[in-house]
Amino acid sequence: MPPRHRLDGIVIRQQPIAEADVIVSLVSAEDGRVDVLARGARKSLKRFAGGIALFSEISAVTEQGRGHLPTLVESSLNAAFLHKSPSYGQLALASYVAELAACASQPSHADPGLYTWLRASLALCESAVEQALRTPRLGVEVGFLQALGVCPDLQACIQCGQDTAAGGTWLDADAGLTCTRCRRPSPETLSPPLVRALALWSLAPAEPPIDALPPSAALRVAEQQVATLLGHVVPQPLRSAIALRDLLRFEA
Numbered sequence: 001m002p003p004r005h006r007l008d009g010i011v012i013r014q015q016p017i018a019e020a021d022v023i024v025s026l027v028s029a030e031d032g033r034v035d036v037l038a039r040g041a042r043k044s045l046k047r048f049a050g051g052i053a054l055f056s057e058i059s060a061v062t063e064q065g066r067g068h069l070p071t072l073v074e075s076s077l078n079a080a081f082l083h084k085s086p087s088y089g090q091l092a093l094a095s096y097v098a099e100l101a102a103c104a105s106q107p108s109h110a111d112p113g114l115y116t117w118l119r120a121s122l123a124l125c126e127s128a129v130e131q132a133l134r135t136p137r138l139g140v141e142v143g144f145l146q147a148l149g150v151c152p153d154l155q156a157c158i159q160c161g162q163d164t165a166a167g168g169t170w171l172d173a174d175a176g177l178t179c180t181r182c183r184r185p186s187p188e189t190l191s192p193p194l195v196r197a198l199a200l201w202s203l204a205p206a207e208p209p210i211d212a213l214p215p216s217a218a219l220r221v222a223e224q225q226v227a228t229l230l231g232h233v234v235p236q237p238l239r240s241a242i243a244l245r246d247l248l249r250f251e252a
C-alpha cells in the first residue's frame with residue numbers, strides 16, 4: 001500500500017480540475033502548504049462529507065500515489081469558519097486572509113505562527129460586521145506581519161526606548177513609533193487606543209474582540225505604514241485586497 005500521511009490543516013483554496021476532481025490547498029502547522037488531489041469531489045458531495053469546504057479546518061489522510069500530488073483519502077471537519085451564510089464583506093476579508101496565507105506558506109515548511117494567525121484571522125472574519133471591516137482588516141494585517149517576523153516593535157519609542165502607551169508618531173514604517181515625549185503630538189499621532197490595538201495584534205495575532213477604531217488621520221497613517229510593510233513581503237496587488245479596498249471605500 002502506498003504510504004499514508006495524516007495532517008490537520010485549513011483549506012485556503014479549491015481548484016476544480018478535470019471533470020470531477022478538485023485540488024485542495026491546505027495550510028497546516030507542521031507541514032506548511034500542502035496541495036492534495038480530491039478525486040471525485042465534485043461528483044459526490046458525500047465523498048468528503050463537507051470536509052474540504054473553503055475555510056474549513058480539517059483532519060486529512062493523504063496517500064502518495066504515482067501522480068505528482070498526494071491524493072486525499074479521508075477528510076473530517078474539525079472546525080468550520082464562515083459556513084453559515086457569511087456576508088459579502090466577511091467573505092472578502094476571509095479571501096484576503098487566505099490569499100495572504102497562500103503567499104506566505106511554503107511546502108514542507110512548518111510554520112506554527114502562521115497557522116495560529118490564519119485560524120485566529122478566520123475567527124475574526126466570522127465576527128466581523130459588514131460596513132465595519134476597516135479595523136479587522138488592520139488587525140489581520142498586523143498579525144500577519146508579526147507571524148512573518150517583520151512587524152517592528154510598536155511598544156517602545158525608537159528614540160528614547162520608553163513605552164509608547166501615551167501615543168506615538170509613525171514616521172518610518174520599518175522603524176516604529178516615536179513617543180509623545182520625543183515628538184510633539186500632531187493630528188497624525190497615533191492615539192493610546194490605536195497604539196494599544198496595534199500592540200495587541202502584534203502580540204496575539206488577530207485577537208478579538210476588537211472595538212472599531214474611529215476614523216482619523218492617525219488611523220490612515222497606521223494603515224499606510226502597514227501597507228508599506230506588507231509591500232515588502234507580499235507581491236502587490238492581491239486580487240482580494242483590491243476587492244476589500246473597494247468595499248472599504250464606503251466606510252467613513
Ligand SMILES: [Zn+2]
Nearest residue numbers: 157160179182
Ligand atoms: Zn521617546
